[in-house]
Amino acid sequence: MPTGRQLHIDAAMSNLMVATFNTSGDFVASRLFPPVPVGKRSDKYYTLRKESWLQLPDSHRAPKARANKVEFDISSDGYYCLNFALAADIPLEDLANADNALNLRASNTQLISTQLLRGMEARVAAKVKANVSSTLLNTGANAWDAVGSADIISQVADAQQSIFNNTGLRGNTLVLDYQSYMYAKRNKLAFEQFKYRASGPVILEDAQLKEMFMVDNLWVAQSQKNNANMAQTASITSIWGPTALLCRVEQAISLQTATYGLGMRWTDPELGQQMTVTTAREDGAGSRHVEVLEAGYYQDEKVISSDLAFLINTKSGTPW
Numbered sequence: 001m002p003t004g005r006q007l008h009i010d011a012a013m014s015n016l017m018v019a020t021f022n023t024s025g026d027f028v029a030s031r032l033f034p035p036v037p038v039g040k041r042s043d044k045y046y047t048l049r050k051e052s053w054l055q056l057p058d059s060h061r062a063p064k065a066r067a068n069k070v071e072f073d074i075s076s077d078g079y080y081c082l083n084f085a086l087a088a089d090i091p092l093e094d095l096a097n098a099d100n101a102l103n104l105r106a107s108n109t110q111l112i113s114t115q116l117l118r119g120m121e122a123r124v125a126a127k128v129k130a131n132v133s134s135t136l137l138n139t140g141a142n143a144w145d146a147v148g149s150a151d152i153i154s155q156v157a158d159a160q161q162s163i164f165n166n167t168g169l170r171g172n173t174l175v176l177d178y179q180s181y182m183y184a185k186r187n188k189l190a191f192e193q194f195k196y197r198a199s200g201p202v203i204l205e206d207a208q209l210k211e212m213f214m215v216d217n218l219w220v221a222q223s224q225k226n227n228a229n230m231a232q233t234a235s236i237t238s239i240w241g242p243t244a245l246l247c248r249v250e251q252a253i254s255l256q257t258a259t260y261g262l263g264m265r266w267t268d269p270e271l272g273q274q275m276t277v278t279t280a281r282e283d284g285a286g287s288r289h290v291e292v293l294e295a296g297y298y299q300d301e302k303v304i305s306s307d308l309a310f311l312i313n314t315k316s317g318t319p320w
Helices: 011-023 092-097 101-130 152-167 178-185 188-192 206-213
Strands: 008-010 035-038 042-048 074-080 082-091 134-137 173-177 217-221 224-226 236-238 243-247 261-266 277-282 290-303 309-313
Touching: 008 011, 011 101, 011 277, 011 290, 074 290, 082 092, 082 101, 092 290, 101 261, 101 290, 101 309, 134 152, 152 188, 152 206, 152 243, 152 309, 173 178, 173 206, 178 217, 178 243, 206 217
Parallel strands: 035 261, 134 309, 173 217
Antiparallel strands: 008 277, 042 074, 082 290, 173 243, 224 236, 243 309, 261 290, 277 290
């Protein structure tokens, strides 16, 4: 079994893992629920209620009178950061025989980080579907797969209006699963708005989709999952399903930040930095003769304001 001397943090592999978490294009969870560092594994946190930021105080001051005071109207919620971790074993024989042992370690690190991201994606997708202000379930000619008839512009515009009516803020981010994204690019009614500016095929560009939907961010969730057990025939489906999620996401974190969700991420000096890759060798007599790569993080994904999200089920008859 490994001892303390045999355990160390692999800086090169940790850098690869952090890069994968920050740049992976298939997953949107860490952007939708941006991580915020917390000092304790579990605690309470304050949330600013919409009634507070939308109030209209009396600002008139009579001669010699004090200015009227305004206060934040806050509520609280709690979080508990679970530990999510994965490991991979590399036979020592393979390391000794490999042309480049670094590539063997890197490929396993990539596998660990991708699977950790896939798990986060599934948790966030499930949380989103249960925590939005409003939903729209499309049928028939209104469904996005009906590319010749679906009025997707009006659907997202109505979602924008709903968020604005509830909060006084607009949705700045649209998350589409890959299939819905392709339906949107081929939508005939939408293309009519841009046909005189088209310079190529009858398909909308991403910049045109952002302009049409009035959002700053267009994120395409391409994450897939296998629903079958290891011994069964693969059953591959989208983690998000037929989804168009309009929401507001802000990166600046403070009491006054109006954002849909956050990832409460706990880091403790005793546990080391998150996303670091710890390496241990089991090479003594009676051991498994492997090098173990392990990485993980502590996090709790929380919906901060469900009023800042509107979820559209894009495909007729297909549940989330």
